[in-house]
Amino acid sequence: MGFLIILLVALLAVAVFQFFRRKTFLKTLTEDQFRQGYRKAQLIDVREPNEFDKGHILGARNIPLTQMKQRLVELRQDKPVYLYCQGGSRSARAAQLLHKKGYDDISQLKGGFKKWTGKVKAK
Template identity: 50%
Template sequence: MDTWLIILIILVVLIAILLINGLRNIKNVKALSEDEFKQNMRKVQLVDLREKEKFEHGHIIGARNIPMMNFSMKMNSLRKDKPIYLYDQNGRLSIRAARMLRKQGYTDIYMLKNGINKWTGKIKSKNK
C-alpha cells in the first residue's frame, strides 16, 4: 500500500510541474496558427531560430536567422517596440527564446504553432 501512495505522490508532483511549465510558457509567448502568423508577418521582426544550414535550405520569406545557439548574444539586436515572431522546426526553441526575451523586458512575442514543419506558405531557399 505504501508503494502505491509513493507512486501516486510522484505522479501528482510530475503533473503539477508540467502544468506550471505550461503556464509559464503561455505567459512568455502566444502561439499563432499559420493563418494568424501570416496576417502581420510583414509588420514584425520575423526570426528563424534554426541553424544556418536549415535556414538556407528553406525559410519563411522576410525572416532573419538568429540560431538558438547564438540567441542570447544576438537577441539585443531585436527592437522592444515592435512585435517579434519566432519560429523553428517544431516550436520548442521558440518557447525557450521567448522565455529569454521576456527576461530582458520584451513583451510582444509570438511563435508559429508547430514550427515550420507544418508551414504551407511560401519559402525562400538559397537555391532559388
Template identity: 55%
Template sequence: MSVLLVINIVLGAILLVMAGNMLYTFILGKTAAKMMTEEEFREGMRKAQVIDVREKNEFDGSHILGARNIPYSMLKTSMQSIRKDQPVYLYDQRHSTSVRVARKLKKAGYTDIYVLKNGFDNWTGKIKKKAVN
C-alpha cells in the same frame, strides 16, 4: 514478471514523460508568448520581426520568406539586435525551441512576442529554399 510486461511499463513511462513535457512546453508558451496559427502569423508578419531560431544550416536549407536567423545557440550574443518596440514573431521546426526563446525574451523585457503554433514543419506559405546546384 514477463519481459512483455516490463516493456509495456517502460513504454508507458516514456509516453507519460513525453506527454508531461508537451504539457509543460504548452503552459510555458502560454505565459511567455501568444501562440499563433499560420494564418494569424502570415497576417501580421509584415509589421513584425520574423525570427527563425533554428540553427544556421537548417535556416540556409529553407526558411519563411522575410525571416532572419538568430539560432537559439546564439541568442545571448544576438539578443540586442532584436528591437523591443516591434512585435517579435518566432518559429522553429515545431515550436518547442521558440517557446524557450520567448521565455528568455520575456525575462529580458520584451512584451510583444508570438510563436508560430505548428512550426515550420507545417508552414504552407512562401519560403526561400537554397538553390540546388
C-alpha cells in the same frame, strides 16, 4: 521506487507550470494569424543555420536559439517578435529568454516551419 514516483511528479509539475506561465506572455498563432502580422514584426527563425539554408519563411532573419543571448542587441523591444523553429519547442524556449529580457509582444508559429505552407526561400 517511491523516490522515482516523487521525481516524476515533480518534473511533471514543473512542465505544467512552465506551460501555463508561457501562455501568459507567448501567443501561439495559426498559420493564417501568423501570416497576417509577421510583415509588421521582427520575423526570427531560431533554427540552426544549416536548417535555415535548406528553407525558411520569406523575410525571416536567422538568429539560432543557441546564439540568442549573444545577439539580443539585434532585436528591438518596441516591435513585435514573431518566432518559429522546426516544430515549436525551440521557439518557445527563445520566447522564454526574450520575456526574461523584457520583450512583451512575442508570438510563435503553431506547429513550426514543418507546418508552414506559405512562401519559402532556400539557399
